[in-house]
Amino acid sequence: MDLQTLWFAAVAVLWTGFLLLEGFDFGVAALLPVLGRRGRQGTADRHLMLRTIGPVWDGNEVWLITAAGAVFAAFPGWYATWLPALYLPFVVVLLGLIVRAVAFEWRHQSHDPRWDATWTRVITGGSLVAAAGVGAALGATTLGLPIDGDGTRVGGAFAGLGWSSVLGAAAVVAYSLVHGALFLALKTDGPLRLRARAFALRWSPVGALPLLAWAGLVHLRSGTLVTGVLWLVAALAVVVTWTRVRLDREGQAFAGWATVLLASAATLFGAAYPVVVPSTVSPAFDVTITEASVSDYTLTVMTWVAAVGLPVVLAYQAWTYWVFRRRLTAEPGHETVAA
Amino acid sequence: MDVLDIARWQFGITTVYHFLMVPLTIGLGLLVAVMHTMWVRTGRPEWLRMTRFWGKVYLVNFVLGVATGLVQEFQFGLAWSEYSRFVGDVFGSLLALEALLAFFLESTFLGLWIFGWGRIPKKLHLAALWAAVVGSIVSAYFIIAANSWMQHPVGVAVGADGRPVQVDFLAVLTNNTALAAFSHAIVAALMVAGALLVGVGLWHLRRRKLAAAPDTDVDHAVWRRSVRLGGFVSLAAFVLVAATGDWQGKLMYHQQPLKMSSAEALCETEAPAPLSVFAWAKLGSNECDDVHSWTVPGLLSFLAHWDFSSPVPGVEELQEEYAAVYGETYPDDPSFGDRAGQEIDYTPVLAATYWSFRLMIGMGGVSAGVAAYALWATRRGRVPTSRIGVHGSLLAVGAPFVANAAGWVFTEMGRQPFVVYPNPDVPVDEQVWFFTAQAVSPGISAAEVWTSLVSLGLLYGALAVVELFLLTRLVRRGVTTGDATATPPAVGSSRRDDDQRPDDDRADDDVLSFAY
Numbered sequence: 001m002d003l004q005t006l007w008f009a010a011v012a013v014l015w016t017g018f019l020l021l022e023g024f025d026f027g028v029a030a031l032l033p034v035l036g037r038r039g040r041q042g043t044a045d046r047h048l049m050l051r052t053i054g055p056v057w058d059g060n061e062v063w064l065i066t067a068a069g070a071v072f073a074a075f076p077g078w079y080a081t082w083l084p085a086l087y088l089p090f091v092v093v094l095l096g097l098i099v100r101a102v103a104f105e106w107r108h109q110s111h112d113p114r115w116d117a118t119w120t121r122v123i124t125g126g127s128l129v130a131a132a133g134v135g136a137a138l139g140a141t142t143l144g145l146p147i148d149g150d151g152t153r154v155g156g157a158f159a160g161l162g163w164s165s166v167l168g169a170a171a172v173v174a175y176s177l178v179h180g181a182l183f184l185a186l187k188t189d190g191p192l193r194l195r196a197r198a199f200a201l202r203w204s205p206v207g208a209l210p211l212l213a214w215a216g217l218v219h220l221r222s223g224t225l226v227t228g229v230l231w232l233v234a235a236l237a238v239v240v241t242w243t244r245v246r247l248d249r250e251g252q253a254f255a256g257w258a259t260v261l262l263a264s265a266a267t268l269f270g271a272a273y274p275v276v277v278p279s280t281v282s283p284a285f286d287v288t289i290t291e292a293s294v295s296d297y298t299l300t301v302m303t304w305v306a307a308v309g310l311p312v313v314l315a316y317q318a319w320t321y322w323v324f325r326r327r328l329t330a331e332p333g334h335e336t337v338a339a
Numbered sequence: 340m341d342v343l344d345i346a347r348w349q350f351g352i353t354t355v356y357h358f359l360m361v362p363l364t365i366g367l368g369l370l371v372a373v374m375h376t377m378w379v380r381t382g383r384p385e386w387l388r389m390t391r392f393w394g395k396v397y398l399v400n401f402v403l404g405v406a407t408g409l410v411q412e413f414q415f416g417l418a419w420s421e422y423s424r425f426v427g428d429v430f431g432s433l434l435a436l437e438a439l440l441a442f443f444l445e446s447t448f449l450g451l452w453i454f455g456w457g458r459i460p461k462k463l464h465l466a467a468l469w470a471a472v473v474g475s476i477v478s479a480y481f482i483i484a485a486n487s488w489m490q491h492p493v494g495v496a497v498g499a500d501g502r503p504v505q506v507d508f509l510a511v512l513t514n515n516t517a518l519a520a521f522s523h524a525i526v527a528a529l530m531v532a533g534a535l536l537v538g539v540g541l542w543h544l545r546r547r548k549l550a551a552a553p554d555t556d557v558d559h560a561v562w563r564r565s566v567r568l569g570g571f572v573s574l575a576a577f578v579l580v581a582a583t584g585d586w587q588g589k590l591m592y593h594q595q596p597l598k599m600s601s602a603e604a605l606c607e608t609e610a611p612a613p614l615s616v617f618a619w620a621k622l623g624s625n626e627c628d629d630v631h632s633w634t635v636p637g638l639l640s641f642l643a644h645w646d647f648s649s650p651v652p653g654v655e656e657l658q659e660e661y662a663a664v665y666g667e668t669y670p671d672d673p674s675f676g677d678r679a680g681q682e683i684d685y686t687p688v689l690a691a692t693y694w695s696f697r698l699m700i701g702m703g704g705v706s707a708g709v710a711a712y713a714l715w716a717t718r719r720g721r722v723p724t725s726r727i728g729v730h731g732s733l734l735a736v737g738a739p740f741v742a743n744a745a746g747w748v749f750t751e752m753g754r755q756p757f758v759v760y761p762n763p764d765v766p767v768d769e770q771v772w773f774f775t776a777q778a779v780s781p782g783i784s785a786a787e788v789w790t791s792l793v794s795l796g797l798l799y800g801a802l803a804v805v806e807l808f809l810l811t812r813l814v815r816r817g818v819t820t821g822d823a824t825a826t827p828p829a830v831g832s833s834r835r836d837d838d839q840r841p842d843d844d845r846a847d848d849d850v851l852s853f854a855y
Contacts (some may be wrong), residue, residue: 055454058405058446065412066438072416073435076427083416084780090417091791095798098406102802105402109809151420152782294428294505295498301508302432306439313443320451323459 003299004289005274007074010306012269014070015138018063019172020261025053025060027180029100029127030173032120035184035195043113044330045192046120050104052187055324057104059317061097064134073302077292078276081151082141085277086160093133100126131176132169136161139168142218142272144280147287154281162280167217171210175261178207182241182257186250189327193250200253201245208238208260215267223271230270234263341677343779345788346418349795351751353410355744356799360404362743365479365525366532367397368472370572372465379465385560392561392818393536398453399809403802405446410795412438418788421674422758422778428505429495430485437481445474479528480521487517490754491594492762492771503759503771519590520750523583527703527746529576530739534706536569537713538736539814545729548722561818566717573710580703585642592643595760597657598753601687602696603639604630610650614638618693625689627654654686661685664767669776678776687755695749702742709735 028049036045072079083090099122107119143164146154153159181203184196212235219227241256272278276292279285293299340348371393378386412434415423423431448470455464488494494510495503505511543562553559591599604618606627613634620630637647644651662685671680709732716723723729754760761772 055450058450059443062438062442062446065409065442066435068412068416069431069435069438072412072423072427072431073433074431076423076431079416079431080420080423080427080780083413084418084420084783087417087780087783087787088790090413091794094410094413095794097409098798098802101406101409102402102805105398106805106809109399109813150781154782157784157787294431298428298432298505298508301505302435305436309436309439313439313447317443317447320447323451324454 003296003303004074004293006303007070007293007299008269008273008276008289011067011070011074012265014063014067016262016265016269018060018067019134019175019265020258021060021063022057023131023172023176023179023261024183025057025180026127026131026172027176027178028053028184029123029180030131030177031180031184031196031199032124035181035192035199043116048188048192048328048330049184050107050120050123051328052184054104055320058101059320061101064097074294074299075276075289075292076294077151077287078141078289081147081277081287081292082137082145085145085147085153086137086140086165088157089133089136089161089165093130093137096126096129096133098126100130128173131172135169135172136165137168139164139166139171139214141277142214142268143167143221144278146281147277147279147285148281149285151277151285151287167210167214171214174207174209175211178204179257179261182245182250182254185245186254187327189329192330193327197245197248197250200257201242204242204245204257205238208234208264211260211264212238215264215271218268218271221271222275223267227267227271230263230267234260234267237263340785342783342785342788343676343678343776345785345792346779347775349418349788349792350414351748352792353407353414353795353799354751355747356803357404357407357411358743358747359740360400360407361479362524362528362531362740363400363535364397364404364528365472365475366528366530367393367400367535368468368475369529370532370536370568371397372468372472373568375465375468379461383560384557385564388557388561388818389565393565395813396535396810398449399806399813401449403806406802407799417791418780418783419758419778420780420782422773425502425773425778426489426759428498428503429488429492429511432505432508433481433485433488433511437478437485441474441478441481443474445471445478448474476525479524480517483521483524484512484514484517486750487514487520489759490520490750491516491590492759493764495771497769497771501771516587516590516594519583519587523580523587523746524743526576526579526583527739527743529572530580530703530706531743533569533571533573533576533710534736534739536565537573537710538733540565540569541713541716541723541729541732543817544717544722545724548724554720554722558818563717563720563722566713570710570714570717574707574714577703577707577710584700588642589644592651594763595754596652597654597661597685598687598692598749599643600652600654600657601689601692601753602749603651604632604689604693605639605651605653606630606655607653608650608656609653610640611637611648612639612643612651614642615693620690625684625686627686627689630689630693654689658685665761665772669774672777674777674781675774676776676779676781683756683774685756687753692749692753695745695752698745699742699749702738702745705735705738706742709738 494507
């Protein structure tokens with residue numbers, strides 16, 4: 001395997017890791033108004049939901065920074081084509097991520113209920129905007145952007161947005177909603193756990209449809225036998241997830257739903273390879289990993305650093321999840337050990 | 340304004356704003372880690388309260404730094420795609436390594452520290468904070484290495500398409516420009532944190548004394564130790580800021596002589612060269628001859644070369660030298676947009692470099708003066724009640740922030756019109772350089788960049804209001820209110836770590852105010 005392919009795989013792993021990890025905190029944030037009850041109990045519900053992602057959301061978000069950084073580092077031609085072509089959508093993503101991040105830390109700086117409720121809504125809104133925006137950008141970079149031979153966008157500010165970005169946005173938002181519900185079912189106890197499970201049971205078959213459609217489309221365009229099999233695995237994992245939720249096996253359901261994403265993302269990136277930005281103007285303008293890549297020397301250096309650094313990162317991030325492995329309940333001080 | 344100008348304003352505004360949070364994060368993170376360490380080592384209650392109180396300030400500020408840092412990584416691609424293509428072989432990998440080696444460390448262990456009170460062993464909890472702080476410092480190193488490579492590109496050869504190709508990664512990491520700038524930025528960050536401790540600590544000490552509060556309780560010790568720690572750190576950091584700044588200045592005289600000569604408004608080459616103290620110019624003119632200066636003879640030669648007689652090149656000679664090597668006019672190439680074929684001004688905006696340089700040094704000096712005053716006024720247990728002294732110190736909390744911002748404005752505006760400055764240590768045909776005028780994304784419209792500039796500007800403004808409101812309120816409230824758990828275990832007590840977080844409502848409230 002050449003270095004370009006290795007780094008294409010690394011970038012794919014980083015984006016998938018981001019969607020997998022940040023996916024559930026996007027989902028939990030988006031479900032705050034859905035799974036929280038009305039009135040005073042609702043406030044307690046929402047606090048409980050936020051506590052499940054409190055220690056980890058920032059670490060999850062670093063996967064996005066690393067994924068974008070790796071695109072820049074390994075494939076500047078991809079980075080410099082993709083971002084300006086979707087200038088305003090990316091700015092909207094940034095605005096969403098900014099307000100969401102500050103809301104996480106600032107909402108508990110005052111005990112005024114209105115203050116708390118406002119920032120909680122900001123978390124929900126910012127997360128939804130960011131999830132949809134990242135999905136739209138990924139949809140566009142796998143299904144096509146209007147770029148010319150220099151990698152410059154043809155058409156106006158919104159030329160990059162089309163049905164492919166709508167599909168990508170729907171895929172990430174819908175997947176994250178169910179993902180968040182399954183995470184809550186796994187991480188909490190009490191009435192919230194039941195409501196989260198009921199949500200996942202009802203919506204998991206639907207929640208994967210846009211994602212499967214997106215992966216399936218990319219597969220039909222340029223897939224191989226392997227990506228076809230991967231797509232079937234993803235589809236099968238939806239069924240498995242649903243049956244596991246029905247049997248109240250939250251851990252297995254969560255693993256099943258994670259498999260949906262892993263297999264779909266493998267289908268997407270596997271089928272798109274080696275094109276990183278397909279041009280809707282002409283296939284001759286497609287940006288591939290070869291032309292977008294940096295020198296072999298730089299890729300070699302990064303490979304060595306990543307080979308040492310990434311396992312360490314994975315180890316300590318996994319360890320923090322283990323430290324905070326307890327199920328949480330609304331009553332302070334009465335945490336039960338995870339089943 | 341065209342796309343280039345708007346994109347430059349956007350980069351300047353978002354970066355200076357981001358860098359208001361960054362030095363406080365780095366400096367205060369280090370000091371909170373020291374406080375936490377002192378508490379673990381001595382068990383003294385004031386260190387625990389200090390850790391809690393300054394830890395909250397640190398977190399409120401940290402998150403805004405994280406949030407605005409996101410914009411930084413993306414805007415290279417969004418607005419500066421041609422720059423990103425050009426420097427991709429070097430610059431992108433430094434950003435990716437920063438994320439991999441620093442941001443993960445910082446965010447993961449900070450989460451562990453915030454939520455780890457009473458849940459993990461005491462020393463491990465302390466180690467989590469240190470890991471996060473080390474993450475911040477490592478991140479500063481990588482981003483400054485990236486910036487310094489733009490100021491002084493090393494470790495590269497000219498590739499077939501004219502772009503730099505990395506040949507020596509270690510040379511990029513050990514770039515002398517980066518080592519000097521990194522050490523300068525870290526000690527400058529400590530000045531920011533020191534000034535905050537001094538200003539807030541003095542204000543509380545004075546208020547308590549006027550209210551006849553006892554000077555034997557824990558709260559008194561908290562503020563007193565804050566002032567003393569902040570004062571010593573500020574003064575020591577100021578000495579190091581001066582030393583590292585001098586190191587940077589001497590490098591800059593060699594690497595970017597136009598930046599330094601513009602900072603001194605030195606028009607003609609002079610030997611010995613005088614140091615300008617105050618200058619004025621015809622409004623709107625960037626001609627060096629229109630600048631008039633009060634000067635100290637010989638001092639500039641000394642700052643540049645360690646002696647009082649060496650020549651220092653003037654702006655006008657340098658302008659001609661650069662024009663001879665890098666061209667009188669921009670190439671007649673579409674990538675330069677409207678500027679294609681136009682004359683190149685190699686002199687940065689004189690007023691900006693001259694005054695940002697002085698603002699940086701002046702505000703650093705103000706900060707050091709306040710620290711010295713605070714140490715003097717609190718010697719041997721004294722508490723100052725001077726309204727001017729104490730309120731002045733509180734106001735001076737802003738001085739090192741201004742100094743940091745001015746320093747970056749100087750660094751970045753001073754290297755114009757280049758975004759990647761040619762390295763004078765290599766022969767001209769092996770140099771890489773890139774003009775700011777060709778760096779901007781070609782496909783985006785002015786309307787798009789206006790939209791992002793205005794929306795980011797409005798959001799940043801609103802967030803600044805909230806951050807200032809939160810910090811002011813937090814600081815005014817002080818340590819006791821809402822911090823019931825700060826009642827510490829006795830020294831040498833056998834109480835377990837879990838007892839720092841007893842399961843009553845008020846304790847939970849405190850954990851809430853710390854996190855959730």
